[in-house]
Amino acid sequence: MLALWDLQKTLPIRGALLIAALAVGGCSSQLADMTPTDAQAHPREPGTYLPVHDLPPDRDQAVITPEQRAKIEAELAAARDRQAVAGKDAK
Structure with missing residues (x-):
């Protein structure tokens, strides 16, 4: 009986944490998707050093x-x- 009572008390908290985790996870996105389409690509080689x-x-x-x-x-x-x-x- 005691285990059932503890489960009933913690079930809403666990459910709220699960929903919050899913909501936060749904808000994340790839940074590559956020770059504009007309952005210039970075060169593969950094170039020369300054003199x-x-x-x-x-x-x-x-x-x-x-x-x-x-x-x-x-x-x-x-x-x-x-x-x-x-x-x-x-002083």
Whole structure:
């Protein structure tokens, strides 16, 4: 009697799981079926590698002048000092 009672309690759960599995399985489709008909085929061979040994042309002039570099470094040092003081005041 006990086994029959357990089967009657779990039967609706098993049925619901079976129906859910079938529903989810019916929603799946092949990715190949989803590609458009006018899509280009991928080449079988990947082709050639990019030329990694080619270097960019050398620059004859500096990107920034030494005066500009010194000014930027001074501004960064001043900002660092201000943040250090603000950090000490916050503690």
